[in-house]
Amino acid sequence: MLEREAAVGRHQTGHNSGVVHAGIYYAPGSLKARLAVEGARELVAYAEERGLPLRRCGKLIVAARPADLPRLDELERRAHANGVPGVRRLAAAEIREIEPHARGLAALHSPATAVVDFGAVAAALADDVRAAGGEIRTGTAVHALRREGGRVRVALEGGALTAGAAVACAGLWADRLAVAGGGRREPAIVPFRGAYRALRPERAHLVKALIYPVPDPDLPFLGVHLTRDVHDEVHVGPTALLAPARDAYRLARLVPRDLADTARWPGTWRVARRWWRTGLREAGWALRPGTLAREAARFVPDLRPADLVAGPAGVRAQAVARDGRLLDDFALDADGPVVHVRNAPSPAATASLALARVIADRLPAAA
Numbered sequence: 001m002l003e004r005e006a007a008v009g010r011h012q013t014g015h016n017s018g019v020v021h022a023g024i025y026y027a028p029g030s031l032k033a034r035l036a037v038e039g040a041r042e043l044v045a046y047a048e049e050r051g052l053p054l055r056r057c058g059k060l061i062v063a064a065r066p067a068d069l070p071r072l073d074e075l076e077r078r079a080h081a082n083g084v085p086g087v088r089r090l091a092a093a094e095i096r097e098i099e100p101h102a103r104g105l106a107a108l109h110s111p112a113t114a115v116v117d118f119g120a121v122a123a124a125l126a127d128d129v130r131a132a133g134g135e136i137r138t139g140t141a142v143h144a145l146r147r148e149g150g151r152v153r154v155a156l157e158g159g160a161l162t163a164g165a166a167v168a169c170a171g172l173w174a175d176r177l178a179v180a181g182g183g184r185r186e187p188a189i190v191p192f193r194g195a196y197r198a199l200r201p202e203r204a205h206l207v208k209a210l211i212y213p214v215p216d217p218d219l220p221f222l223g224v225h226l227t228r229d230v231h232d233e234v235h236v237g238p239t240a241l242l243a244p245a246r247d248a249y250r251l252a253r254l255v256p257r258d259l260a261d262t263a264r265w266p267g268t269w270r271v272a273r274r275w276w277r278t279g280l281r282e283a284g285w286a287l288r289p290g291t292l293a294r295e296a297a298r299f300v301p302d303l304r305p306a307d308l309v310a311g312p313a314g315v316r317a318q319a320v321a322r323d324g325r326l327l328d329d330f331a332l333d334a335d336g337p338v339v340h341v342r343n344a345p346s347p348a349a350t351a352s353l354a355l356a357r358v359i360a361d362r363l364p365a366a367a
């Protein structure tokens with residue numbers, strides 16, 4: 001396993017909400033729907049077996065305004081169609097039995113949703129690879145994967161190696177690695193920065209577990225949510241702001257090549273034209289934390305801007321088609337002994353063990 005950074009899990013896997021999604025949101029029949037349900041079960045079993053931090057805390061999806069109610073109906077329908085265990089509709093008065101400080105018109109409760117530390121999961125998986133005789137070579141950037149006869153030539157900084165098969169899983173750089181090996185430009189990765197604020201410890205009692213809004217069905221993001229992680233920190237976020245760098249963990253980070261790639265991709269401008277109002281709102285949440293607090297206070301009314309302090313940030317690898325479509329489902333490009341993972345957004349951390357099997361099945365049997 002070749003990893004450019006000094007350790008595994010330094011990008012999306014180590015900068016996410018830490019939620020093992022139960023599989024509620026995803027369109028029935030999609031890869032996401034199937035692999036989230038299977039993967040969540042397997043991931044929880046894996047974390048338990050390896051003694052990794054895990055809490056089966058359950059989650060609420062709260063309808064805060066009348067327009068959310070038909071969308072909540074649709075989520076309930078999807079949850080049942082996808083076989084998510086234990087999902088139950090709650091009336092307004094039942095919400096506070098689960099989350100005493102949450103308010104809404106109705107909610108879905110998913111008892112199977114859990115939290116883990118995905119950084120710890122990645123480190124444990126890396127240990128498994130080593131224990132099975134594999135090698136994790138960190139600090140090793142891959143420049144391209146090219147087919148050579150029936151094998152793969154892996155071009156590295158100052159050298160190359162050959163392999164019977166290769167899987168490119170480069171997250172925020174997935175499109176670049178695919179194009180470097182002669183693959184298609186589409187879909188392009190457009191980075192969306194997701195910033196969280198943290199709840200002051202003395203106000204953390206406002207959130208027992210996980211409280212989510214009803215998301216906009218046209219967007220692949222879940223909306224600003226409140227999550228208590230395995231270390232008992234409560235986060236509010238993430239925002240979703242187009243970023244001028246693929247590793248924009250700091251707000252001011254700008255990488256000219258990343259910005260140029262995003263600006264040159266026709267899909268970016270179509271996204272901007274369609275979603276400019278959403279973009280302005282997200283920018284407000286990112287730049288003025290008081291507005292983020294007000295957004296979360298729609299379903300936790302006791303939350304005040306002064307309760308929030310600075311929190312971590314992650315960057316989502318959002319695959320965008322040339323026509324501006326935000327790709328929703330997982331996407332793989334298989335070319336003989338090379339598989340490129342072109343879109344592995346949330347819940348790919350949840351689904352990782354199940355998704356890995358699908359990827360392995362795309363490789364030639366002899367590999």
Ligand SMILES: Cc1cc2nc3c(=O)[nH]c(=O)nc-3n(C[C@H](O)[C@H](O)[C@H](O)COP(=O)(O)OP(=O)(O)OC[C@H]3O[C@@H](n4cnc5c(N)ncnc54)[C@H](O)[C@@H]3O)c2cc1C
Pocket residue numbers: 002003004005008009010011012013014015016017018019020021140141142143169170171172173177194238313314315316317341344345346347348349350351
């Ligand atoms: C803010 C945020 C919140 C999220 N919340 C959740 C959640 O609660 N639950 C959930 O299931 N999912 C969540 N996700 C999604 C989840 O984190 C990702 O789907 C998942 O981590 C993707 O894993 P990956 O291995 O594809 O990418 P990454 O974790 O980004 O890994 C890609 C790796 O490839 C390496 N790399 C890139 N290019 C090269 C190269 N040329 N040579 C060598 N190495 C290279 C990188 O260094 C990196 O280590 C969230 C994501 C974000 C950003």
